[in-house]
Amino acid sequence: MLWLIVYPILRIRQLIKEWIQATFKYLLRYDTFRRKVIYPKMGMQFDNSIKRTIDRPILHSEIDGGKYHFPVFANQTRIDELRNSRLREDDVLVVTYPKSGTHLCGYIVKLLAEKRRKIMQDPMVLPFYEMIQQTKLDSVPITTQRILKTHLPLALIPPCADTTVKNKIVFCLRDPKDACVSYYKFTLGLEILTGPVYESFHDWVELWLAGCVDYGDWFDFVLPYWEHRHRDNVLIVTYEDILKKPEQVILDIGNHLGYTVTPEEVEEVKQKIQFNNMKQVIEKGNKPAAASIMRSGKTGEGVTAFSERHHRIFDKMFRERIKGTDFDVYRY
Numbered sequence: 001m002l003w004l005i006v007y008p009i010l011r012i013r014q015l016i017k018e019w020i021q022a023t024f025k026y027l028l029r030y031d032t033f034r035r036k037v038i039y040p041k042m043g044m045q046f047d048n049s050i051k052r053t054i055d056r057p058i059l060h061s062e063i064d065g066g067k068y069h070f071p072v073f074a075n076q077t078r079i080d081e082l083r084n085s086r087l088r089e090d091d092v093l094v095v096t097y098p099k100s101g102t103h104l105c106g107y108i109v110k111l112l113a114e115k116r117r118k119i120m121q122d123p124m125v126l127p128f129y130e131m132i133q134q135t136k137l138d139s140v141p142i143t144t145q146r147i148l149k150t151h152l153p154l155a156l157i158p159p160c161a162d163t164t165v166k167n168k169i170v171f172c173l174r175d176p177k178d179a180c181v182s183y184y185k186f187t188l189g190l191e192i193l194t195g196p197v198y199e200s201f202h203d204w205v206e207l208w209l210a211g212c213v214d215y216g217d218w219f220d221f222v223l224p225y226w227e228h229r230h231r232d233n234v235l236i237v238t239y240e241d242i243l244k245k246p247e248q249v250i251l252d253i254g255n256h257l258g259y260t261v262t263p264e265e266v267e268e269v270k271q272k273i274q275f276n277n278m279k280q281v282i283e284k285g286n287k288p289a290a291a292s293i294m295r296s297g298k299t300g301e302g303v304t305a306f307s308e309r310h311h312r313i314f315d316k317m318f319r320e321r322i323k324g325t326d327f328d329v330y331r332y
Helices: 002-027 033-043 074-083 102-113 135-137 176-187 201-209 218-227 239-244 246-256 263-272 275-293 301-305 308-322
Strands: 052-053 056-061 068-072 092-095 149-151 169-172 232-240
Touching: 052 149, 056 074, 056 201, 102 149, 102 239, 102 246, 102 263, 102 275, 169 218, 169 239, 169 246, 176 201, 176 218, 176 301, 176 308, 201 239, 218 232, 218 308, 232 239, 232 246, 232 308, 239 246, 246 301, 263 275
Parallel strands: 092 149, 092 169, 169 232
Antiparallel strands: 052 056, 056 068
């Protein structure tokens, strides 16, 4: 008898929940709803750089009159703030092209650093440089180290207040085809920010090859950092090496940051960056986003996901774009 009363109530609650979810998803199709409701709730600034264009069907920010294309939270207002700011000499930037090991590499840096001094905390491993408010960043005590993750191109990295440039950059590379596939999978979980995403992987690859996605062309992003790899404050590691030989990468990062890392510490960090452990860390920080951020932790997806035509186009483009450079991390 009780079940006859409880079941209809539970069913009505489920129907109401489904209706709310469907309504919310429908409203996400409209830029005005995201601008008026979603962005303010997330503490995101909005300015006229945020727009939608034909070649970029999702909402994005056009920076410097279209020279750069960033996600909506990295709008012109925020980039101008960065330009007028200065890095501290003990700041560390973990830099990647999107979906190239940002959290994995960042977690290694965090685990090594927090054993030695107080660092700025963030539920998503490290604060996102483009997203965090400048006033919050500036208010961090000088005794607390700021370790930040970013997808900013080298040209937009603010100068260091110390002209000797002591702040460190750890740049993590990933096979571009794998990064492309992972980036597409990631966009599928971003409707709350961008509205409807690309209709198919084919459409995405066409735009990615043309540099018409947030953070732009892979070569334009990667090669300037590569050219500066001999600077004392720049270290380049690869996503593939972190997976294949994590011990060496952990030691390299520790040495770059001026740490003496013991074998016991290497083993501890190695265990903590295992895929399942990393996924738990991300889920704890942002469970809804965890599935798209920590998806497989594998390499080689680009080989099977790219069509024969896209392989031909990219391989030719790769050889042309690295011509005249000594870039030798990947070969196509």
